[in-house]
Structure formats: C-alpha cells, structure tokens
Amino acid sequence: MSTLLEVSGVSVSFDGFKAINNLSFQIADAELRAVIGPNGAGKTTFMDIVTGKTKPDEGRIVYGDRGDSLLGMSESRIAQIGVGRKFQRPTVFEDQSVFANLMMALRKSRSPFSVLFFKPSQEDDDKVAELAGEIGLSAALHRKSGELSHGQKQWLEIGMLLAQEPRLLLVDEPAAGMTPAEREHTTDILREAAKTRAVVVVEHDMEFVRRLNCKVTVLHEGSVLAEGSLDHVTNNEQVIEVYLGR
C-alpha cells in the first residue's frame, strides 16, 4: 500500500500557543485510522491544516501519487483533488432537500459556468438514489434536510462525503449524539468506505473506536504520543497518564 497523505514536521501556533507541535503523520491508500486524544490535543486543528482552513507555520504536507503539496492550495482546490471532511456538528444545507444536498456533493465539475448549465442525467439520479439507500434516507429524499433528526443529518453529511468520492476522508466525531443503533450503522458505513479509500476518524468515544477495529493514533499537546492497535496504545503508560488514567 502506498502512502496517500504524509504530514511531516508540521507546527502551528495561535497567539503563541502551539496547537500543533512538530506533528508527523502518515496514512496509506485504503486505511481506516482513528485519532484520539484529550481536549486540546490538536485533533481538529490537524484536520483544519490538512483541509486548508489553517495554514501551518512550518512543515510540509504531501498528498497523492504525484506528491502534491497541499500547502498554499485553497480549501476548494483541496476538496476537488479528493480530500473530504465531515464536521463535528452536522452541517447540511437545511433549507434544501436531501436530494439537492446529495446532488450538490456529487463528483462533477465545480466551476460556476458548468454548474449553471448542469443537467442531471439518469445516471446522476440513480447515483443519488443509491447513496440515499446506503445512508438509509431513501424515503426522505425529497424532504427538507432541516426536518431530519440529528442522526439522519449526520448520515446525510456522510452520504454527501461519499458522493464527493474522496480518496481521503476526514471524519470529526461521527458518533456524537447518536443512538446505539445509529452508531452501529455509522461504523458499518465507515468500515465499508475504508475499503476503497483512506478514512481518518477523530473520536472521543473509546467504545466506538474499539468497534472500528483499526490502527489508532494518540495525539497529545499537538504531537503524536503513540500509534498502534487500540490495545497497544491503551497499554502505553504515557497514554494512560495523559488521557485514560486521569
């Protein structure tokens, strides 16, 4: 498996506070990875850096087969070359239908001109219908997404991410505010997605991470503290000290 994303020596500070400190991180092409860490460990900032929202002070980020640098690319450009992101809070476009949300996310040309003259083909319709099936929203396709339950919005957002067909999926606390049954479904969707692409899941909930059954990276004070299987990291003394033990 080749490396899809390589973050090396990245640091960023806000008003003197080092949110990310010499962080290095790698993920392979079809890999599921969980990132855990206490509050303020820099998990969200890490995602912000990869998706272009925050510019790092130093370090480099290399992505893809050609080894493109993500530094200096706009958020939309990074999204176009295959990095998808799911926010902690479900952010779907509430005033628009589930269908419109998914259709917007579908991997197509993003330039204003081609969007203006875009006419969905039967294939696109089928694609949206199929995605809606995957996320259990077939019956809600023409409802306003503002009407959906919290868990359904989370799924819709995951569905929108899948519609983007990203090669790297960054997911921030997908299970927050979900019922146990919804969590299980979410685990399935993520594991399925990770068969064909890289998925990074940031999560607080240990039970959820255990169910993902994947390699775990522990962040602490902006850098990697430990990496390995969940059992391996939970037995690491430093990890116990900073995160689990207290």
Add this chain to the structure above:
Amino acid sequence: MTDAAFPRRQPIALRFPSVMIFLAILALFTVGVTILSEGFGIGVISTSFVKTLGKTLCLCLVALAMDLVWGYCGILSLGHMAFFGLGGYAIGMWLMYARTEIIVLESLAAAPLPPTPQEVSDGIASQIFGVVGAAEFPPIWAFAHSLPLQLAAVVLVPGLLALVFGWLAFRSRVTGVYLSILTQAMTLALSLHLFQNDSGLRGNNGLSGLQNLPGQSDISQDIVSLWFFWASAVALGLGYLLCAWVVSGKFGSVIRAIRDDEARVRFLGYPVEAFKLAVFTLTAVIAGIAGALYYPQAGIINPAEVAPIASIYLAVWVAIGGRGRLYGAVIGAAFVSLLSTWFTGGQAPDIGLGFYTINWVDWWTVLLGLSFVCVTLFAPKGIGGLVDLLVDRHSLDRHGADLGPDQGALREQEAEK
C-alpha cells in the same frame, strides 16, 4: 427510481408555477395599462402615470437583481442602485448628445458656410457643458455619438465595475456587514465623484431632457411613454425568467448553500469566490439595464440618484417583499415604491391631531422605517409570506436556529417548507 420521484422531470410550467403566474399577471397588466392609456387607449390613465408605472417595472427589475444577490446568495450589497444609476448615465449620454446634435445642426444650417465637424462638436459641447462652465467634451463622452456603443456601456460599465470591485472584495474574504459597508463606500465615492463639475457628467445638474427621443420630436410623449412601458415590461419578464432559471438548478442550490454556510460549500470543493463574483456581476448588469430603461422615463438623472440611500431603499423593498423568493422582491418594490409615490406626491391626506398635523410628505420615511423594523421583527418572510398562507405551506420547527452560521444565512422564520 421512477421519473416521478424527481420533480424536475415535469414540464417547466408545472415545476415553476410562480413563474407562469407572474408572467401572466405581467402580460395582463401591460395590456390593461395600454388599453387604459392616453396613447393607444381610452385615456383613463394619464401619461405621467404610465411613466410612473413603467418606472416601477424597472424598479421591480432591479429588486429582482437585489433578491438574487442578497436573498439567494446572501451578499447584502448596498451598491446596486449605483449600477442602476450607471446604466442610466450610459444611456442618458447618448440621448443628450444625439438630441443636442440635432438642435445644433438646425441652428448652424442657417449659416452661409456649411459647418465643419469641429464646429458641430464644439456647439454640442458648449450646449451640454455650458452649465458647468466647460466647452469641451471630457474623454468619457468619446462614444456618446454612437447608440450601439452607449448601449454596450449600459451593460459593460456596471458589469466591469462589479467584476473588479467584487474580485477585490471576495478574494479577501470580506463578508457580512463588512462587505455591506464596502459596497456602501463604493456607492458614496461614486456619487461624490459625480457631484463634481469636472466629473464630466455635468456635476449635480446631471443629465436632463432624457424623455425626448432624438429625431422623434414629432411623436408625442403619450406614445413614447408606452414604448418605454412595454420595453420595461419585456425586460422585467425576461429578467424574471433569467433569475428563475439561475436559481432553479444546481447553481441556485449552490448559491443558497453559500448564503447559509459558506465554509461548508468550500469543503465541498466549490470555489465560493467565483460563484459570488458571478452572481454579483450578473446582478450588476441586470441593474444597469433596469437603470437604462428607468431614466428615459424619469427624464433626468443626477448624482443624488446614485446616493447610498437609494441602495438602502432597495434592500428595504426586498426585505418587505420577502427575500429569497423572486416574486417577493417584485411585490416589495412595486408596493413600496408606488406607496411612496402616493405619500410623497402629496396625495395622501394629512392627519390633524389638533396640536400637530401629520404631513405625509415628511412622515412617510418614518412610516417606511417603522414598517421595515416591524417586518424584520414580526414577519421576516415579508409580503411574499402571505402566499405561503394561501398555498398552505408551513415552516419547519428548527427551534429558532438560523439555517447557517454565515451572516447572510436565512433565518428560520424566513424559510419555506
């Protein structure tokens, strides 16, 4: 999936009933006014009122543009009346030049020698600019002799200004109230510039006599007013169709998404700035065209028309009509501007309170301001929201949350089901 699951497979008239209803009403209104007019009909409606109605149609068109940029894309531009004014100035320059040219040629025809082109040009210049103490054409009048070039300017000048201004503003990610202030500053700068005598556009005198079509002086204003009325109606109809088309498809989806949560749209891979710039420029062009139809009916344009307050009124019309729905903008502009004409025209009866007399010419602005505050607080959907009652549409209960974190985002109370 069957086709029936996707409403957009239906014929266009069924998909957008509001567009068909609007066009039908507009057509009926146009025919009705024509029949009642002095020019072609029974003369119930005076020519000056035909002009008022024609001007109102132009205001409806610029309100459509405002709704597209603010109601749909979330950019509260307080500068669209500047684009409207620029369109008016562009067409006004040709109207004034061409009419003055005819007058000058007539007066020089009596001279023993045929006038040289320089003499003609000097004659026109001193006629037009004598009022500001100049006798030469400023460079910006270089194309004033040509109708096609000035018509092109109607579209190009507002379009280019919006393109450059928008590019600078959006690129630096200026949003929300800061963008509004910037657009307001642009408008103020433009109007202050135009107020100067050496701006080349006759300073605070503005351009006048625009109601007279050059070379058509034997045609009475009764007829000319109807020509412009029809042109305004056609422009409004076409503008409505264009806006409806823009907002109906995926483009509409994306710009509404930008309004509600700009950052999220970026992470979907859409170049948000390019979309905003496209909408800003397109609406500036629509505003320019509306202005070019408005000022020949008004007869005069001066820098006060470009002043910031005009653009604020525009936002008020759209808010009162109901932003985020095209017919709302049209209703708001028509209703408020006609009401304003009635109140400020001295037709509204004064109210005597014994100790004080409410004179509506003075108090109308207060009334307008109060209704703006009331609409914003108590009926955010505006007049257009009444349509929801008729067709029985309900709002969702989103527990009072805005629909997005962005400052232009629709509020819960504004959203339709």
